[in-house]
Amino acid sequence: MLLQMAIGDAYGAGFEYAPPDFVLTHNKLSGYVQHPKHALKPGVYTDDTQMSIANAEVICSQNAPTRESLADAYVACFKRDQREGYAGGFYKFLCSIADGSELLARIKPDSNKSGGAMRALPFGIYPKLETVKELTTLQAAITHNTTDGINAAVAAALMSHYFLYGLGAKKDLGTFIEKHVPGDWSTPWNEKVNETGIASVRAAITAVIASKDMTDLLHRCVAFTGDVDTAAALAAGAAAACSEIADNTPEVLIKGLETGPYGYDFLVELDSKLAAKMKSLRN
Ligand SMILES: [Mg+2]
Incomplete structure (x- = not known):
């Protein structure tokens, strides 16, 4: 993922x-x-992946995620591996605070942008749909405590949940999400992706449903234009668990991905920890 x-x-x-x-x-x-x-x-990932790493690390820890542990993880992951690619205002905010408690004390969580959704995929590993919704809402509300910000995040987590648990064919992904999250998730997105969480998730759902393989999927996400790193991150992360999407990711993209302390090897290892956590939660 x-x-x-x-x-x-x-x-x-x-x-x-x-x-x-x-x-x-x-x-x-x-x-x-x-x-x-x-x-x-080129080859360096951005806030979408870094914040998903933070969520994944909290999920894989011994204790159930809380507002405090999640907020701490967002700040700690940024501080240990400070990188560009965040929205300018949030980047400055992260630079100005020391830890999660300061984040919770100072943030104005009134945004409907994609921050809560871009990091939501790891929550799809929980076996119960109610847990997915509850924990995804908890993490989104830290920074995006708005109806649209939270609905987009829950829809994103349900994308990965749907494929990880084999709940249906990819053509039915949008209608599945519509049963559980208010909003139009099944009408294909066919315009530029704007900065809202809803736009990124709708574009990602559309790309997953339309694509036969990973190359096709990445091409479609970028062709929307606009906030395409978030759309491509969500679509590719969710499609990783979809048996109907062949993994023909170009070798040049696999080999060209960053290899530093939080690069390729780190991501592969964290993916295997998430898979082990999912297995333990199912038992
Ligand atoms: Mg980004």
Whole structure:
């Protein structure tokens, strides 16, 4: 889940809000792309993956996730591996605080943007749908305590839950989510992805349903234009567990993903810890 998410995130990061003609020319899956304006290096993932790592580490720990442990993890993961790719305001905020209690004391959690949804996929590992909803809401409300921010996050967690637990065919993903989360999750998204959580999740659902393999999926997510690193991160992370999507991720993207202390090897290991946690929760 996290490895494919990081690949989607890093691939999409080269195209985030880039002009449509740039996307058309460079969205060829022949490698990570240098963003036309940002300095972010090709092959480096962004906030979507880093915050999902934070959630995954809390989920894999001994204790049940709490507001405090989740907030602590968001700050600690950022501090140990400070990286670009966060929204400017939130980046400055993270730089200005010391720990999770300061985050909880100072944040204004009134955003409907994609922050609560972009990090929600790991919560799909819980066997009970009610637990998925409850814990995803808890983590989203820390920064995005709005109806749309929370609904988008729960919809994202249900994407991974649906495939991890083999709940149906991928064509029915949107209608499954509509049964559990208010909103239109089954009408295909066909425009630029804006900054809201709902747009990113709808674009990701649309790409998963339409794609036959990972290359197709990454191409479709980026072709939407707009906030495509979040859409590609969510779509690829969820599709990793979908048996109807062949894993033909281009070798150049696997080999080109960052390899530092929190790069490829770290993600593979955390994915195996998440799989072990899921197994223990099912028993
Ligand atoms: Mg991002």
